[in-house]
Amino acid sequence: MYLRRRKRVAYVTSFKCPVIGNVGGTADYVRPFQETETGRFFMEDEQMNEKLEQIKAEAMAKIKAASDLDALNDVRVSQLGKKGALTSILKGMKDVSAEERPKIGQMVNEARAEIEAALEAQKKAMESKVREAKMKSEVIDVTLPAKKLKVGHKHPNMIALEEMEDIFIGMGYEVVEGPEVEKDYYNFEALNIPADHPAKDEQDTFYVNGDILLRTQTSSAQVHEMEKGRIPIKMISPGRVFRADEVDATHSPSFHQVEGLLIDEHVTFADLKGTLAEFSKEMFGADTKVKFRPHHFPFTEPSAEMDVSCFKCGGKGCRFCKGSGWIEILGCGMVHPHVLEMSGIDPEKYNGFAFGIGLERIALLKYEIDDMRLLYENDIRFLNQF
Ligand code: DAH
Numbered sequence: 001m002y003l004r005r006r007k008r009v010a011y012v013t014s015f016k017c018p019v020i021g022n023v024g025g026t027a028d029y030v031r032p033f034q035e036t037e038t039g040r041f042f043m044e045d046e047q048m049n050e051k052l053e054q055i056k057a058e059a060m061a062k063i064k065a066a067s068d069l070d071a072l073n074d075v076r077v078s079q080l081g082k083k084g085a086l087t088s089i090l091k092g093m094k095d096v097s098a099e100e101r102p103k104i105g106q107m108v109n110e111a112r113a114e115i116e117a118a119l120e121a122q123k124k125a126m127e128s129k130v131r132e133a134k135m136k137s138e139v140i141d142v143t144l145p146a147k148k149l150k151v152g153h154k155h156p157n158m159i160a161l162e163e164m165e166d167i168f169i170g171m172g173y174e175v176v177e178g179p180e181v182e183k184d185y186y187n188f189e190a191l192n193i194p195a196d197h198p199a200k201d202e203q204d205t206f207y208v209n210g211d212i213l214l215r216t217q218t219s220s221a222q223v224h225e226m227e228k229g230r231i232p233i234k235m236i237s238p239g240r241v242f243r244a245d246e247v248d249a250t251h252s253p254s255f256h257q258v259e260g261l262l263i264d265e266h267v268t269f270a271d272l273k274g275t276l277a278e279f280s281k282e283m284f285g286a287d288t289k290v291k292f293r294p295h296h297f298p299f300t301e302p303s304a305e306m307d308v309s310c311f312k313c314g315g316k317g318c319r320f321c322k323g324s325g326w327i328e329i330l331g332c333g334m335v336h337p338h339v340l341e342m343s344g345i346d347p348e349k350y351n352g353f354a355f356g357i358g359l360e361r362i363a364l365l366k367y368e369i370d371d372m373r374l375l376y377e378n379d380i381r382f383l384n385q386f
Contacts, residue, residue: 178221214242218259226343256359263352300333
């Protein structure tokens, strides 16, 4: 009644133009439904067909041109996504007469299916290309000679420490560890170094607060061990210590000590001498002699420093021992009764000896290294020599 009925016309019941969409991201606009002289809209199947062919052709060209999977995905979004030309046509379907809707819907769906199939085929082709390239690049030539694995090796400090540990373990000692961040009490007070003691000046350190500090000596480990109340004690305790020292050839703000402690009944200075003489022989050679010089440490009484005969010249005197024939290696003494008492050990019943060895000093002597800084610089050319 309204239109000249041509063959296969889609009637449109609305007055507004139903679809004005951006097709495939290009600048031209489509009007798949056209206005008649009566003001109604119609659209012919052929015209729609043409439009769909155009959309498909454009989609196929873009699929072909996509250089990788990401680009292909962009094509999928631009062609089939919310803003794609096909969606735009589907959106306009509400304005197509009920009679024509299934037909046009089917045409759009077919076009969509074709584009999807092309996308999928292209995706598969791309994926297999990527896979092939990956397999090619990962081919392993098993006939090539193997790469040599560079295995690191022990630091001179560690070699010296392990040797010392082995010697003491062989004499029945246990290796224990103490905390590096320590209470003033364990580092000083319980070792007979009260707040105003001059020995505290010699061991200035780094404070976390007034009461907590970085330990200046592994002797603090003695106190922890004694507080456990298990006697006899036979322990060595290696570890890092800290002092507010400037770096030079013989000083570092952080270095290592090995502490020793033996507590039992009826321990004598002869036990101390015998133990350390035996240790020195094993560490520096069977001919090594030891010499004890009186000294003072607040936590031992009597106290001594021990020298070993120069293992370079055998005691005759050389550049190594600065002509004296002796090399100082440790401090030691009989544990002060007050120190025992403070840690809850009865000095009437028990006594013992203690010693402290500077680990770096042993490593420097053993490997004839004349500058302590070399031990910390991590220069591979230096470390490779050990
Ligand atoms: N703690 C001392 C220091 O750092 C070394 C030392 C000397 C430890 C005598 C001892 C000892 O156990 O008995 O200088």
